[in-house]
Amino acid sequence: MSIESPHQPVTGGPSLPQERRLVTEIPGPRSREMFARKQAAVPPGIGTTLPVFVTHAGGGVVVDADGNSLIDFGSGIAVTTVGNAAPRVVERVQKQVADFTHTCFMVTPYESYVEVCEKLNRLTPGDHDKRSFLVNSGAEAVENAVKVARHATGRQAVVVFDHGYHGRTLLTMTLTAKNMPYKHRFGPYAPEVYRMPMAYPFRWPTGPENCAEEAAAQAIDAITKQIGAENVAAIVIEPIQGEGGFIEPAKGFLPRLLEFAKANGIVFIADEVQTGFARTGHLFACEDEGIVPDIICTAKGIAGGLPLAAVTGRAELLDAVHVGGLGGTYGGNPLACEAALAVLDTIEADNLVERARRIGDIMLPRLRSMAERFDVIGDVRGRGAMIAIELVTPGTKEPNAAVTGEVAKRCHAEGLVVLTAGTYGNVLRFLPPLAISDELLEEGLSILEKALSSV
Structure with missing residues (x-):
């Protein structure tokens, strides 16, 4: 991660610096201002997972209006699989x-x-x-x-x-x-x-x-x-x-x-x-x-x-x-x-079928290691670049939506875009773009591990 001054000129797509960069709190002041406009213009039925307003995206990052660069584990819900603004x-x-x-x-x-x-x-x-x-x-x-x-x-x-x-x-x-x-x-x-x-x-x-x-x-x-x-x-x-x-x-x-x-x-x-x-x-x-x-x-x-x-x-x-x-x-x-x-x-x-397997090979062992350390993780599952952990009350299979929401919130604050899912609201799902680097993938997993540790 690097710390730089906000509002630097950037271009989208893979030319974006592939790094996590926090220059304000998440969300920052400009995103909060835009979110207030959203609330006045858009019905509340259109929910928002993370109210940062994106200006550029590419590779494994999204950049917001405050100049923050966040690691993307969401891909717009599995949409930008080949990378945002792919050449x-x-x-x-x-x-x-x-x-x-x-x-x-x-x-x-x-x-x-x-x-x-x-x-x-x-x-x-x-x-x-x-x-x-x-x-x-x-x-x-x-x-x-x-x-x-x-x-x-x-x-x-x-x-x-x-x-x-x-x-x-x-x-x-x-x-x-x-x-x-x-x-x-x-x-x-x-x-x-x-x-x-x-x-x-x-x-x-x-x-x-x-x-x-x-x-x-x-x-x-x-x-x-x-x-x-x-x-x-x-x-x-x-x-x-x-x-x-x-x-x-x-x-x-x-x-x-x-x-x-x-x-x-x-x-x-x-x-x-x-x-x-x-x-x-x-x-x-x-x-x-x-x-x-x-x-x-x-x-x-x-x-x-x-x-x-x-x-x-x-x-x-x-x-x-x-x-x-x-x-x-x-x-x-x-x-x-x-x-x-x-x-x-x-x-x-770009051989992205094999790349998806590589992402799974990186994520699954680390998540399983976390599951051994944190008994709030009841299950680790998925294939390729479609991976999830299900969070429970330790010692049971009782769904733990409260901790799931808190972990997601702490990931967001540290510059990692993650999504929740599940009938019981107790699943963290990971959908990184296949264009993400191994380094960003590992850094994102470390942020998740820190969030789990903190709760």
Whole structure:
């Protein structure tokens, strides 16, 4: 960390000095002034994790209006996976914005949309014939995937899982498990949505060794008896749950669900909105257990910070929908498409799948060492650059949201951006950009260790 005078001239992207630098308290006076403006202009329902107002970002840091440089363990919630203002993204978007900014692909199309879809069809799991289409957000992708599944199967029921998060639209809010803050007083909700137990190893009543088999058996039994498998259009699941607490299902759970879905004509939808595009040490998290979904939903890391999402699936499913049944005015905006092509190029050229594994190799041993020292850490989990710790009351598995919030607060004060998550609000999740240096990664972990020690 260095101490320098505030308000020095800086540029964004990787050219930013890759260091933690605190020149004021966090948040500083200029950020506090802007936050007061935010409170006067923006409804309180739009929450803020850390009220520092960013002026530049790149590599593994974000720089605020007071000149503070913070280590980024959030990536805008897994969005700037290849790094903020990544050079290839900037170059392609700058060129595109000078050519044209929008036509609506459904009115007069353009090549970049088609090229993104071609790449997704090639890169997503499975060698079957695929189709893709582009929308604006992860929630929109999941909602459209359910539309496709219902249309193609002629069925209505949708199965989701405890602790799942799928978005904030009416249907995806219904699919989401957590009431507060996502669903509270926003009902009534969409019909024909059924929730099943999640294979959550840390909290499975009979222990993690029984988790996969028992959770799958319970879900399949409930689907068969309470809904009727012949009435189920889709099973929707995150291969690693995101907002629910980075819950990695017990090995064997996902393959068992997929087997059941195939045997009963149910569309298996993988929500890879947070896990996709090299985040977990595979290009897609499904690949860890060889899962080939019928439909895969992607967003977040797809376009380096520009709003874009995609639905990719079996050709026979997506081709079943009538002309005009899918689409949207902004879906596949040309700027976002160019950014996505640059992201995919960057992942390949910079070997970012392997980089994600390297990040996991650095983080997991240190976090496990902390867990041995601090009995407030109940569980360390995750893969690649998608890692979490679950905090509990020592000697129990009782969720400890108060300590989680305090640790996050102390990390923020020391210049480390961390995010909380989990159904019980007791998970610290770490999503560093894959462009972060090993040195910043280690420094961030030391800040976390200090925060844990202090509480």
